[in-house]
Amino acid sequence: MPTEQSPPPPARRRKRRRRVAVHFRLTMSGWIFLAISLTVGAAGVNSQAPLSFVLFGAMMGALHVSAVMARRNVAGVSIRREAPGRVWQNQVAHVGYFLRNERRWGSSLGLYVEELPAEGMEWVPAYCLHLPRRSVFRSGGRFVAHTRGRRRLREIRVSTTFPFGLIRAFARYPCDHGLVVWPARGKVLGRLLPRGAVEISNSAPSPATGGQDEFFGLREYRPDDNPRWIHWRRSAGRASPVVREMARTRPDVLWVLLDAATPGEAPEAVQAREKLLRFTATVVDVAFARGYRVGMALAGEGGILVHAPAPGLEQRARLLDALADVDDAPAVPPAALAARVGAPALQNATVLLVTIAPGTAPPPLLNASRSVNVVDPQRCDRIFADERLPTPPEARPCP
Amino acid sequence: MPLRPYTDTEIRITERKRLERPLLLAVWLAMAGFSITEGAMFYLLAGSAAVGVSLLAAQVGCEVYVRRPLLNTGLILATAVMFLELFAGRQQLIIILGHYLILIEICKLFDRRRNRDYVQLLAISMLLVVTGAMLCEDLWYALLLLCELMLLSHTAMRLTLKRGLDDTVAARLSVEGAAPEPRRAAWNMMRHWPTRALLGRLGVILAVVSVLGGVMFLVVPRLAAGSAALLQGSRSAATSGYSGSVQLGQTREVYLSDRTVMRVHVDGNLDDPGSWYLRGNTLEQYADSRWFGFQPGQLPGLSSPPPPRPDAPAGEVLVQEVTQVQSLAPAMFGIAPAIRVFGETGEGRVGGDGTLSLPREPSPRPYARYTVHSWARPLSEEQLAYLAERQEAGLAVRPYVHTTRRVEVLARQWCADLLARRQTEPRRRNELDLRIAGRIAERLREEYAYTLDLKGSDPKRDGVEDFLFHMKRGHCEYFASAMTVMCNIVGVRARLATGFRIDPAGANEGDYVIRERDAHAWTEVYTPATDWVVFDATPGDYADIQRSWWSPLTDYWSGLQQMWSEQVLQYDWDTQRKLWGMLRSGVLRAYHWLARVGGTVWEAVLALLLHGELHGVLIPAAAGLGLAVLAMELTILRRRSLRPRSWRGHAWALVPNRRELRFMVDLLRLLERHGVRAGPQHTPRHIAALAAQRLHLPPGPLEDLVALYYRLRWGLAPATDDDLRAARAHVRSLRDTLRRRP
16 A cells, blocks of 8 residues: 655745756657658648648647656655665565655656666656655556665656657656675585584573473472472372472574685686585574574685674574675685684584585584584585576566 | 457456547548548448448457458458559559558457557558548548547557556566466556546546647748649638639539628618619620629720719608628629719719729728619619710720630520521510520429539630530529520620629618628620610529528638638648748747847946936836746745645546446545545555544444455456345445434
């Protein structure tokens, strides 16, 4: 449902409206119409038929009024974008545009709203059929990013072909917006994230409802215990009451050691690295969904970057941003990554070594952690599948 | 012929029905206009039937189409018909092209229409209109052209909006399996169909298009002077009115003009039919379809002083007080035989042939006033002798009448018995001459028809022969010419008289209003015993045509056609040059005036600054400057003080005009009556919330109604009768609730 906003209270002193440069372009229909008009004019001069002169003038007038009306439709509109800051690669994202007609008189009709084409992105323009004067309309567009990384949406183009579809008038509105495209999610076929052990046992369940608490056992009642936790049914046949003891699962820790150095400029190598990144992003997303605390170490421009394990959406966004930003990183041996993280940190964690170079886990890493998984391109092909292979974006002309 | 119901998307989102109706009307107008212009009834009927079927289907929300092979066969047949017409070579190329376009359009009407097909239909209609404009330049076609432009503009606007909706609804990304649900897509694009905005735009477009069309008509270069008239020879037109000359054989249509040209007060008895004619000029020589009067040199002694006039009893004189427009000058009009004429500057002169003249006035005035005295019939011996003596010189000259042999044979055939008797009874010549004239007039009245449309005449033939043997219809000049020529051929002295015919029944206490449409031509036959006697060979239905009950409408239409013919069709290089000359001289005059005024003011300012002298011209200049500054300041203040005004429309007017949504219109009207007014930015949900808050209504029923409205307007599920009945009951209960409140 479009979100309407009432026009803001009028200011005592109106701000001078910024004039927007409006550009024009004849559409294909416009060129044909122009050719027919000139033919009618030439036929009129040749035949001296008075009505043909009137018709020629009317057709020229139609072209002129097309340009004037299209300009008026576009010029009096201001626009604001409401776009997500982070999107997944190859997933449809929605963007909202708040169109406001600032003119005192006259509505705007048939407005297309589209972003200036950004590399690797595909857009469906938003459309507003009717924007009455002094009113706001929220129109929605959709887009999909076919490549990961950071994008900047710099300008919005508002255009119209109203009234006759002969002339397209368009105005560009600067509207800067940063967008991070995370690597696409896929489907992990293997079991890479085993369940962790019980962390502590206590008589009281965790305060959070729906927590990962489970029944551990019964023990005798102690004076400091809460009588509420006495298991009355089991205590009925005993001399002293017994209480329930619950166990809370220890938060799992996942360390992702990423070696994403590109082995060359070959397209196959680039595709292999991209697939590894998509796999890593999927694993990170799944791990957060399962309650893992995820940390990551990867090679960056300034050396090895280490993100300490932490829960929460913020950490998830931080890690996925880092995956989106992976560029031509220098090759770092897995042992160096493990050394940078440190053996104590890896001791009770699940370690996922994602490396583009085929091989096995280095001995220091095997010594440091009980659970080490190594994923190279060959294994990645076996245990990971893309959700949907995107077709290459076509050049979509504005309708 | 398969029928496909419109899809929900077409009904609810792309508003196909709104597009179909004006488009089909535009298509029909284009086809009908061309067919009527060219006179092809088959194409008119076929086109009308095709449009009618499509319109009926659209009215019930269906699309009628034929299968593609059949459609392709139709297109091939249309092309074959075009080539057949082309090879037959009987018609102009432009007509063949028009036929082809009509056939193509009929085929396209039965295609499954997409946006591309709509564009093609619009383009073909426009081409048909252009083709028709090359063939026909009548006023009715110009009006049809205006209607067509309006419809095409309206349809093109709707189509442009529809294309945007269609494209956005159909657009999908490469990673999407299918386009999103149309209802959701539409909800992102439109709140309601902008009918009012489109109508407003249409008015602006028509104004601009008309103005630019007119300007282009004025400024596009024309051919040299007279060429346009030659090109338009077959389509020229003229208005009814008095003209001193008569020329037959002009292929034109005569329009009746209601312009008043004369007022006459007649004092006397008008019982004699001959006194119903106000004669202005007489013409006695005919050659090459044209009538001439006697030149002054051809009538010896005409300039000699008139003989003394015998007295007549007061009751036998018809006194006519005439007020006529100056455009009729120098012609003067009076009932024959006129004997005296008085102007405001003195008595005028009555010529030997009965023409009247007055001393030249020092300064011409828009109206000329004079009084004419005429003798009433029958004339006495003295009066006849006086008249014979007065026109002795004119009667001595034998009129020159040159026509073809066929006319002479026909005249002699009609009057063979009377001519034989005239040979044998020379003493009864006067009586027989009058009977011969009467016979000819009678035959003409009986066997020939009256018409103002002379487009079928052939200018290469003699006018009288063309009238008598080919056209067999014409207006008063043709009847009078034929009779005058035939009378002279068989030896009866006759002449053609032009002037006005008055209707005694239309008198108001002797006052007669004479209009241009009353201009007339008749025949006067001379015998020494009767002087010139009026014979009107024009059929009697001539008067009936003018007095029909719809004559005001036809007169108005004739006036418009005449104006169109004179101002538009006759617009040529000469007129264009004159117009530019007028414009140039106007601009130059304005420039000189401004330069003069500016120079005067500048000198006054210099005198004030250098010598301290205050000239009077500075006062109005300063006052004008002050007023201009004041007006500018007021304009600025006004602009600054303007607030965004409240929306003056009605929320219920934005609800689509559909039967099932009527309850929403009723609800919004009800709320508006109780003070809940909404702006264009408010949705029905907003309005319902506002009403619940302001009017302290239970929000439940209002929300139910709005939900139903949304479902009907945007949803895909049709409403049941129970839903609609419940909605109406809700609205009624709300109305009762609000009515019961104090």
